[in-house]
Amino acid sequence: MQQINDLSARIGQYQEQIQAAVARVIASGWVVLGPEVKQFEQAFAAYIGASDCISVANGTDAIELGLKAIGVAAGDRVATVANASMYTTTALLAIGAEPVFMDVDLDSRCASLAEVTRAVDAGVKAVVVTHLYGLAAPEIAGIAAFCAQRGVPLFEDCAQAHGAAIGGKRTGTFGLASSFSFYPTKNLGATGDGGAVVTSDPDVARRMRALRQYGWSDKYKVDVAGARNSRLDEMQAAILSAFLPGLDDANARRLAIAERYRAGLSHPEVQVPQAGGSAYVGHLYVIRSPRRDALRAHLREAGIASDVHYPIPDHRQPVFGGRYAEVRLDNTERLAAEILTLPCYPEMRDADVDRVVEAVNGWGK
The missing domain is CATH 3.40.640.10 (Type I PLP-dependent aspartate aminotransferase-like (Major domain))
Structure with missing residues (x-):
C-alpha cells in the first residue's frame, strides 16, 4: 500500500x-x-x-x-x-x-x-x-x-x-x-x-x-x-x-515530486495545482475532481492511500448547529467537495510518484 x-x-x-x-x-x-x-x-x-x-x-x-x-x-x-x-x-x-x-x-x-x-x-x-x-x-x-x-x-x-x-x-x-x-x-x-x-x-x-x-x-x-x-x-x-x-533540501524534494505530478497527471476529470517555485513547499499535493469520491475509491483499489484536506468547512461543522446557516462561501464549499490529497513526502521515490500518476490517469479506462 x-x-x-x-x-x-x-x-x-x-x-x-x-x-x-x-x-x-x-x-x-x-x-x-x-x-x-x-x-x-x-x-x-x-x-x-x-x-x-x-x-x-x-x-x-x-x-x-x-x-x-x-x-x-x-x-x-x-x-x-x-x-x-x-x-x-x-x-x-x-x-x-x-x-x-x-x-x-x-x-x-x-x-x-x-x-x-x-x-x-x-x-x-x-x-x-x-x-x-x-x-x-x-x-x-x-x-x-x-x-x-x-x-x-x-x-x-x-x-x-x-x-x-x-x-x-x-x-x-x-x-x-x-x-x-x-x-x-x-x-x-x-x-x-x-x-x-x-x-x-x-x-x-x-x-x-x-x-x-x-x-x-x-x-x-x-x-x-x-x-x-x-x-x-x-x-x-x-x-x-x-x-x-535539512528543511530546505526536504522542501526541494517535495517540490520536485509536485512537479513530477504536474507533468504526468493528464486525466480530463482531474485538475492539478500549478503552484511552484519558492512560494510552494509541497506540504500537501491536492488535486481536484468533480468525482472525487469515485477517484479515491479507484486509488484505494489500486493500493494507493489518499485523503481529503478538508471535507467539512468550519461554518458547516456540527458544533455550530445552525449558527452560520446563512453564510455562503461558494469556493470553500466547492473545494470541500472536489479536493483530494495524493501522497507527497520527501522520502517518496520517483517510481512511487509514477505509480500514483499511472493509477490516476488510468481511472475509468
Whole structure:
C-alpha cells in the first residue's frame, strides 16, 4: 500500500541524530525550557527572518496564545478562512472571540485581498491568513500592506508552510506575528507535538513568553491574564534542531515530486495545482475532481492511500448547529467537495510518484 506519508522513513534517516539529541538532553538533566529550547528558538527565528521565536506545546496553542499576544480578546470579531479544518476557529472559540469567515480563491485555496478587505470593512479586530498546503498566500504582501494601513493586526498561520517565501521574504514575517506547528507530518516536524509563535515585535514576544508560562513576568508573579502552561520540551527542541538544517533540501524534494505530478497527471476529470517555485513547499499535493469520491475509491483499489484536506468547512461543522446557516462561501464549499490529497513526502521515490500518476490517469479506462 502506498501511504499518504511515511514518518518511519524520515525517522530512520535521522536515527543517529535523534538518538544523539535525546541522549544529550537526558545527560543534561534539564528537560523543560533549557538550552535546547533556546538554541532551537534562535535558529528557527533566524531561518524565518524574525527576531523572536517563542515555542509552545503544539500548533493550536501557538494560534490561540499568539492571537492573545497581539491583543485579541473575548468578544472580538476575527477574520479567518473556513477551509483549514477548524484549527484557527478552535483557537478563536477558546479565546471567546467570534470567527468571521472569509471565502478563498479557487486556485490558491488561500484568502484573497478582496476578502480581507470585505472583512476589515465589516469591522474585524484582526485578520488571520492561512498559508495552506505549503503555498504562501499569493496576495500576502498586499494583504499585509492593507492591514497595516487600516491598523488591523495580521496574524499568519504557517503550520503548513515552513520555508515558503514570496520575493525572498518567508511566510511568518509579513504580519505582526505568526504561528507554526511542529506536528510530525509537517515539513519541519518533531517526533511529538510542538509549535511556536514567531514575531519581530518585542512587545508581542514579551507577552507571548508570559502567556506560555502561567502569565509570569517573573517567577510566580502573574501579570498577564489568559495564560497557561504550554511549553516545547527539551527533547523535541533538540530533535527539531537536528531536522532544521535539512528543511530546505526536504522542501526541494517535495517540490520536485509536485512537479513530477504536474507533468504526468493528464486525466480530463482531474485538475492539478500549478503552484511552484519558492512560494510552494509541497506540504500537501491536492488535486481536484468533480468525482472525487469515485477517484479515491479507484486509488484505494489500486493500493494507493489518499485523503481529503478538508471535507467539512468550519461554518458547516456540527458544533455550530445552525449558527452560520446563512453564510455562503461558494469556493470553500466547492473545494470541500472536489479536493483530494495524493501522497507527497520527501522520502517518496520517483517510481512511487509514477505509480500514483499511472493509477490516476488510468481511472475509468
